[in-house]
Amino acid sequence: MSWFDYQDPTPARITFDEWDDLFQQIPDELIDQFHYFPPNQEAWSKYLFPPQVFAIYGARHLRRLKFDNSLAALRLWGFVQNEIERLFRARQVGKKVVAVMGDLGPLAVIVNSVAARAGSSKDGGGCVAFYPDCWWWTPFAMESKVLLDKAAELGIGDATCFSRAALGAFAKHSYFPDPDLVIAATGASCDDYSGVESLVAKMVPEVVWVETPLRRVEPEARERVERMVVEEYQRVLKKLEELTGVKVTEAMLQQGIRRANHLRRLTQRLKELAYGYGVFPALETMVVEFGCLHGYSDIVEWTAIVEHLVQTGEARLAAGKTVLALDSLRIGWVTPPADPLLLCYVEDRGARIVASEYVINQALSLIDESVPPLLGIARSLLTGSLIGTSRERAEMFVTAAQGRRAEGVIVSGILGGSHCAMESRLIGDYIKQKLDIPILEFDVAPPNKAIDRQTQTRIDAFLELVRSRR
Amino acid sequence: MAILDSARLESLRLERFEELTGLKAQGKKVVGYFCLYAPVEIVQAAGAIPVRLARADYGSALAGERFLRADACPFCKASLGKFVQDPLYQLVDGVVIVNTCDMMRRLPEALTTNFSVPVFLLYLPRTSELFPNRLQGFQAGLSDLKAWLGGLTGQEWQEERLLEAIDEANQLRRKLQELDQTRAEMPPKISGGELFDIVALATLLPPKRMLNLLNDLLAVLRKPAEAMNKNRARLLLTGSILSEEDRTLIEIVEEKADIVADTVCTGSRWFNEEITVAEEPFAGLARFYFSRTPCACRRPNTALFEYIKQQVAARKVQGIVSKSLLYCDAYRFEVKQLRQEVGLPVLEVDGDYSQVNRQQLRTRVEAFLEMLR
Numbered sequence: 001m002s003w004f005d006y007q008d009p010t011p012a013r014i015t016f017d018e019w020d021d022l023f024q025q026i027p028d029e030l031i032d033q034f035h036y037f038p039p040n041q042e043a044w045s046k047y048l049f050p051p052q053v054f055a056i057y058g059a060r061h062l063r064r065l066k067f068d069n070s071l072a073a074l075r076l077w078g079f080v081q082n083e084i085e086r087l088f089r090a091r092q093v094g095k096k097v098v099a100v101m102g103d104l105g106p107l108a109v110i111v112n113s114v115a116a117r118a119g120s121s122k123d124g125g126g127c128v129a130f131y132p133d134c135w136w137w138t139p140f141a142m143e144s145k146v147l148l149d150k151a152a153e154l155g156i157g158d159a160t161c162f163s164r165a166a167l168g169a170f171a172k173h174s175y176f177p178d179p180d181l182v183i184a185a186t187g188a189s190c191d192d193y194s195g196v197e198s199l200v201a202k203m204v205p206e207v208v209w210v211e212t213p214l215r216r217v218e219p220e221a222r223e224r225v226e227r228m229v230v231e232e233y234q235r236v237l238k239k240l241e242e243l244t245g246v247k248v249t250e251a252m253l254q255q256g257i258r259r260a261n262h263l264r265r266l267t268q269r270l271k272e273l274a275y276g277y278g279v280f281p282a283l284e285t286m287v288v289e290f291g292c293l294h295g296y297s298d299i300v301e302w303t304a305i306v307e308h309l310v311q312t313g314e315a316r317l318a319a320g321k322t323v324l325a326l327d328s329l330r331i332g333w334v335t336p337p338a339d340p341l342l343l344c345y346v347e348d349r350g351a352r353i354v355a356s357e358y359v360i361n362q363a364l365s366l367i368d369e370s371v372p373p374l375l376g377i378a379r380s381l382l383t384g385s386l387i388g389t390s391r392e393r394a395e396m397f398v399t400a401a402q403g404r405r406a407e408g409v410i411v412s413g414i415l416g417g418s419h420c421a422m423e424s425r426l427i428g429d430y431i432k433q434k435l436d437i438p439i440l441e442f443d444v445a446p447p448n449k450a451i452d453r454q455t456q457t458r459i460d461a462f463l464e465l466v467r468s469r470r
Numbered sequence: 471m472a473i474l475d476s477a478r479l480e481s482l483r484l485e486r487f488e489e490l491t492g493l494k495a496q497g498k499k500v501v502g503y504f505c506l507y508a509p510v511e512i513v514q515a516a517g518a519i520p521v522r523l524a525r526a527d528y529g530s531a532l533a534g535e536r537f538l539r540a541d542a543c544p545f546c547k548a549s550l551g552k553f554v555q556d557p558l559y560q561l562v563d564g565v566v567i568v569n570t571c572d573m574m575r576r577l578p579e580a581l582t583t584n585f586s587v588p589v590f591l592l593y594l595p596r597t598s599e600l601f602p603n604r605l606q607g608f609q610a611g612l613s614d615l616k617a618w619l620g621g622l623t624g625q626e627w628q629e630e631r632l633l634e635a636i637d638e639a640n641q642l643r644r645k646l647q648e649l650d651q652t653r654a655e656m657p658p659k660i661s662g663g664e665l666f667d668i669v670a671l672a673t674l675l676p677p678k679r680m681l682n683l684l685n686d687l688l689a690v691l692r693k694p695a696e697a698m699n700k701n702r703a704r705l706l707l708t709g710s711i712l713s714e715e716d717r718t719l720i721e722i723v724e725e726k727a728d729i730v731a732d733t734v735c736t737g738s739r740w741f742n743e744e745i746t747v748a749e750e751p752f753a754g755l756a757r758f759y760f761s762r763t764p765c766a767c768r769r770p771n772t773a774l775f776e777y778i779k780q781q782v783a784a785r786k787v788q789g790i791v792s793k794s795l796l797y798c799d800a801y802r803f804e805v806k807q808l809r810q811e812v813g814l815p816v817l818e819v820d821g822d823y824s825q826v827n828r829q830q831l832r833t834r835v836e837a838f839l840e841m842l843r
């Protein structure tokens with residue numbers, strides 16, 4: 001049986017318990033088809049499990065969320081939740097585990113381009129890039145402050161972005177294998193995370209520091225900045241070659257870029273299906289957006305999952321079936337990643353997300369394939385959300401929000417997040433000036449079992465206001 | 471006894487403010503800057519007058535909350551507030567900002583949006599390893615700054631003025647180093663607070679006038695003076711930028727101890743190194759500013775810790791006071807590392823410019839000093 005033959009139920013957002021019931025109806029032979037690190041088919045590499053399994057292993061937040069009820073979405077969740085196992089397994093099968101930090105996208109394209117060594121097993125060799133940055137949601141998913149407390153012990157306390165969880169994860173040596181190499185980008189990005197990198201550098205044997213310069217738009221300055229980034233990347237390549245013993249060829253990089261672009265195009269289409277036609281909820285859409293960073297440590301299988309999601313979305317669109325009502329309130333969201341619980345809450349109250357800016361534009365923009373590979377990757381970095389002005393970031397969002405006729409915008413930040421403190425008001429003011437629609441600005445609270453009443457009330461009032469303007 | 475009492479300081483500041491007002495009326499341009507990575511020599515060579523904008527207090531920080539969130543850097547908030555409240559800030563024709571941290575990098579937008587002040591954002595690589603591409607990128611930024619300043623002043627660039635400015639700046643730094651050495655003596659001849667005040671003055675007065683003043687002060691210090699208490703604890707002050715109006719901690723500490731060294735950017739890091747002009751001036755400037763004893767925000771920042779350790783050894787430091795501004799990630803995050811690396815007791819203080827905890831702070835400082843006995 002192929003997953004093509006599997007019939008998804010009528011599209012809906014379902015609870016954790018409903019998902020468990022639904023999982024029982026999926027045939028075993030279908031479950032057996034999905035493996036990470038393809039093309040291997042070993043029993044150890046299955047990842048399609050019900051959400052219950054991950055909740056038992058600590059992802060308790062899942063019990064409070066709502067999910068899309070398609071098989072593709074279940075694949076997504078199984079795969080994303082399985083990343084820790086996958087990273088440890090990568091080490092076991094001979095891959096080099098490379099932590100890339102602070103640039104959210106471009107460095108992973110380079111690392112993932114490093115092919116397996118000649119003569120290595122079909123599962124082994126090559127590199128796996130992962131972003132410890134992404135462990136920042138672990139405290140939310142686990143409803144536990146363990147990683148945040150560890151970070152505080154190490155000197156990064158409460159008045160800092162939740163990305164400090166990555167420091168706790170490094171210190172605990174159990175959330176991912178100790179990396180074979182750490183590559184850390186810093187510069188025109190995020191200070192909180194730069195601080196995390198600084199302390200991580202004191203824990204690991206070596207860090208390759210990569211400069212992330214400020215975006216410049218004047219032609220001559222732009223070229224200068226691009227050249228500078230290319231040279232930073234050349235140093236990274238040299239390190240990767242030393243690490244793996246593999247000469248990284250232009251062909252390898254081109255293949256890596258093609259793969260990344262394919263995934264980014266799929267992601268663009270999925271966003272269009274979700275934001276334009278309501279065929280997917282915001283939560284899965286956000287998870288897909290973030291998948292462009294590094295493919296959750298297995299870009300090949302992740303791409304297959306996103307293809308499955310897109311096909312599911314296209315089929316829903318063709319059948320005129322949506323998950324969210326098309327007359328839902330159309331809301332845009334600007335934030336570091338939104339709290340999954342908040343995304344669900346907004347949708348439960350008759351709204352849907354139609355535009356998003358999650359500070360990862362550099363992982364979503366297509367890499368120019370007509371120029372030398374490192375230059376193409378450098379240019380993709382320079383489209384980054386955070387490395388230009390707040391105005392530029394707001395402009396990017398305004399274009400998307402206008403295109404989708406957003407009726408209101410939520411700007412959520414993080415207390416102590418260095419760029420949030422400076423950006424939120426500038427971005428909010430600019431959006432208000434350009435779109436003349438209600439703006440709600442608030443900070444995401446620390447990991448909790450529920451949304452605090454104050455935030456709930458503010459969201460409710462905001463949605464009432466948006467509705468009243470219809 | 472203070473070598474430069476507060477009344478004299480205030481009159482020097484006022485005189486200079488009036489002088490700047492007059493110069494501005496004659497068409498001279500005043501360029502403000504916040505950070506020690508801003509190359510004042512280029513500003514001077516372009517025919518503008520550099521003035522460091524490092525005043526910040528609680529009132530101005532509150533005023534700044536009209537433009538930024540409450541959890542923004544207190545110095546950034548106060549800087550915006552000063553543009554509302556402080557005549558010196560209102561005098562500037564342009565501002566040079568260096569992207570030392572996330573908050574500073576975003577300050578230009580807040581300034582231009584709310585005050586229509588022209589701003590040049592100089593990109594200093596946050597990575598501190600001296601690779602050619604980084605140095606070239608930074609040097610190109612200095613050339614852009616030169617062009618921007620030319621547009622502001624309307625003056626023709628003269629290379630000899632740059633060499634002159636570099637020479638003056640080096641003389642000034644050397645003289646301040648000489649003055650700073652008197653802090654290292656046993657007992658110190660000047661207090662930490664006095665040194666910070668003098669450095670602040672050096673960022674306001676023209677270099678030649680400041681050199682004359684420093685010569686006078688050093689002459690006073692060379693005369694025999696009444697013996698000071700030798701048995702006070704010798705401390706090093708480190709941490710975030712310490713504004714000219716934020717003297718509470720220093721005052722409390724120096725009631726019972728001596729701040730004989732510091733690594734603060736408004737203190738000794740402003741003058742602790744000199745520019746080598748053995749190469750083309752812009753290349754020399756780029757190398758100097760890129761390689762200065764790093765701010766904690768540079769990566770890696772090991773050279774900052776080396777500098778601290780060197781100061782501790784050379785000046786027989788017994789304890790460290792680390793003052794971080796609220797939300798100043800660059801310095802707050804490194805305190806634990808500081809304890810480990812230096813192996814001395816560290817008093818960690820953080821806050822904004824509020825005075826409400828003054829007595830609490832006094833109690834903490836006194837307890838810390840008792841521990842050092």
